[in-house]
Each structure stands twice: as structure tokens, then as C-alpha cells.
Amino acid sequence: MSVAMTNCGALGWITDENGYRYVPDDPLSGDPWPTMPGCFCDLASDAATEAGYDGFEPDACLINRYDPAARLTLHQDQDERDLDAPIVSVSLGVPAMFLFGGLKRSDRQRRIPLWHGDVVVWGGPARLRYHGVLPLKEDSHSALGKRRINLTFRKAG
Numbered sequence: 001m002s003v004a005m006t007n008c009g010a011l012g013w014i015t016d017e018n019g020y021r022y023v024p025d026d027p028l029s030g031d032p033w034p035t036m037p038g039c040f041c042d043l044a045s046d047a048a049t050e051a052g053y054d055g056f057e058p059d060a061c062l063i064n065r066y067d068p069a070a071r072l073t074l075h076q077d078q079d080e081r082d083l084d085a086p087i088v089s090v091s092l093g094v095p096a097m098f099l100f101g102g103l104k105r106s107d108r109q110r111r112i113p114l115w116h117g118d119v120v121v122w123g124g125p126a127r128l129r130y131h132g133v134l135p136l137k138e139d140s141h142s143a144l145g146k147r148r149i150n151l152t153f154r155k156a157g
Helices: 038-049
Strands: 004-008 014-017 019-023 058-066 072-075 087-094 098-099 111-114 119-122 131-133 148-154
Touching: 004 014, 014 058, 019 119, 038 119, 038 148
Parallel strands: none
Antiparallel strands: 004 058, 014 019, 058 148, 072 131, 087 119, 087 148, 098 111, 098 131
């Protein structure tokens, strides 16, 4: 993972010498993660409902910042307690190429271009599919410059 990351909401995702997990406090400051803005909750819930996942209430928002050449290798999101809840992903800034594979890392991946404002929702049988982001190409966005921001909403606890 070559992206910068932080969180907001009741839980935040971290990785350290003890592995990957969700925690209520920022390990750097010891303070609770910032409250998730209501408009973030509404966006995630509305997108999930539109995709057929009624009642989605995220308690974690991972905020990833991609600079040029940053990427996110293929992985599964399996650290959440409720794997029946969908993942809602919002792309902002420069375009990215999203990889969406199968249930095995070796399965063929689809390449899906993501543009500023795109929202992707996946769940159900696709919830544990491997996914990632190819290295970010040099580009520029009027509001975010050479960066891409991704907001990923989950029901982690």
C-alpha cells in the first residue's frame, strides 16, 4: 500500500506490528477518530440503498490519499464484523483505474476507470472479491491538483 490514510467515524482501520484491525482511537494521537460528517453518512447510505442495500449505516470511513504513482495492491476487505454490509467507495480528484477481481487473488480482474465523483458499491456475493487500484498516472484536477482522494465507507463494528 503506497497511499496515505486516515479515518473518520466511530472506528478507524489501522495496520501495525499486531496486524490489521479497526480501533476507536487514532494510535498516533490517542484521541477518538473525528466524527463522520452527516453528509458522508447520508451519501454512503443513499448510494447503498440505490444499489439494493437498504439500511446501510457506516461506522467507518477510510480516507485514502493517492499521489502520482501511488497504488493499492489487490486485497479483500475482510476485517469488518458484518460481511453482509456492502462497501461504498467514492472517488475524488484525478482519475484512477480500479481493479475488480474474483474470490481468488489469481482470478482475472476487470479494469474499471474511476472519475471524480464516481461511486462504487459492492456487496453480497461480490463482497469478498479482490480489488485494488493501479498506480496513479500523472494528471491534474482543478480542486485537488495531482491527487486522488478515496472515501471508503464500511460497517466495521
